[in-house]
Amino acid sequence: MSENHLGDFLRARRAAVGPGDVGMAHHGMRRVAGLRREEVAVLAGVNADYYTRLEQGRERRPSAQVVEALGRALLLDADTVAHLHRLAGSVPGRPSPAAASRVGPALRTLIDGYRDTPAFVTGPTLDILAANALTEALYSPFERADNLAAMVFLDPAGRSFHTRWDRTAEAVVGHLREAEGLDPRNGRLRALVGELSARSPDFARLWNTHTVRGKTRAAKHFLHPDVGHLHVTYHAFDVREAPGQQLIVYHADPDSPSFEALRLLGGDRRALRLVRDGL
Template sequence: MSDNHLGDFLRARRAAVRPGDVGMAHHGLRRVAGLRREEVAVLAGVNADYYTRLEQGRERRPSAQVVEALGRALLLDAAAVAHLHRLAGSVPGRPNPSAGGRVSPALRTLIDGYCDTPALVTGPALGILAANALVKALYSPFERVDNLAEMVFLDPASRRFHTRWDRTAEAVVGHLREAEGLDPGSLRLRALVDGLSERSTDFARLWDTHTVRGKTRAAKHFLHPDVGDLHLTYHAFDVRGAPGQQLILYHAAPGSPSFEALRLLGSIHAQPTVATTRSDE
């Protein structure tokens, strides 16, 4: 895993932009994928040698103005520009996600109260720090319910359970890229990425795209062996006072077949336990 996070990100995003995407004419064969360094420099209004130093890691602290210009040149969306700022160190007072490994008793009580809604708390490396009983029922096809990234890429049940596995995989990798920008020195995240890269060619390929994506809200379609199709919507909320932690809720429309399937799933797997917790991420 390279320590030149800024340069690696710029190089990968440059390769993803074609000259035609930014209104540049091109003729014949090109020796590089995407834009040339000189072309990015022109689009961003910076010196070509300076941009080369950024990619090579010889310069690692561009100004906020340069970061914004590079974001426009590389057609980055808001999440990717924010990630680029973090890599460049141009976001003041960024929190340290590694501090958020313990789930508060109040939050554990809250997620236990969602009887018809799977609710869990994740850390920055997508470790499951706490989960209510319905989450354990939902993920019962998996051998281990401890890290969402490892479950998606390493568990044999994943590709059948996630009916849109490709989208799920891309979202997971994008979230880990965002987490890397928030805490580039995280040993836990580095170990997770290294392990997944060695064991999953799909993860390694997606990681090299440097796509950044935060968890917010999206539709999910699961196929559970006990109750069949589950069409859910997930919502992710940052946990105040615990940087890096997110509360994730899976919601089914009341009265829908998926709502009834969740209730049935809960009754099938009902047992007198409270939310499981982990002391660290």
């Protein structure tokens, strides 16, 4: 992984913005994708040489005001601007502490209480640290249900299970980029990104876009070999006692086919096999 996190990020995001996106006229062929360095500097109101030093890693500590200006120039959303602040070291307050890998007993009891809803706890690198029985049944098609990113990119079940795989893959990479900004020295993250980049060209391509995405709430579409299609919404909640951990809960609308499928998935396994076999 490159040590010039700020410069790599700026280059990638600059390449993703065209002159027309920011109201700039352009003529003829361009040698670079997206905006030129000089154009970003003009839009952000900074010196072109200073901006070049930022990309090259010769300047690594822009002010919070410069970071905000770069965010506006590059059309970044709120999550991505926050990530840029972290890369630049301009976020006020103390750095986020390392997330605990141990899930407390009270939280384990809580997720086990969700009998009709998959619930699990993840760490900052999307490791599944604890899961209730229904989550284990939901993820049973995977060889190992221990890391959401590895399940999407490395497990053969990933592409069939996630019926909107492209969206899921982009979201997963965005979550890992956010984790990098929060703790760029995270050894587990470095090892995971290295493995995924080496084994999955799709991951390597998406990682190099430097897209950042927070994990809050979104729709999920699954295809489970035992109960068929599942349409759920996930909600993510920060675990205050263990910074970096999140409680993830999947929710299906009551009385919907997906709700009934989840109940079946978490119920009598013999009945499930009979349904699956059409008996």
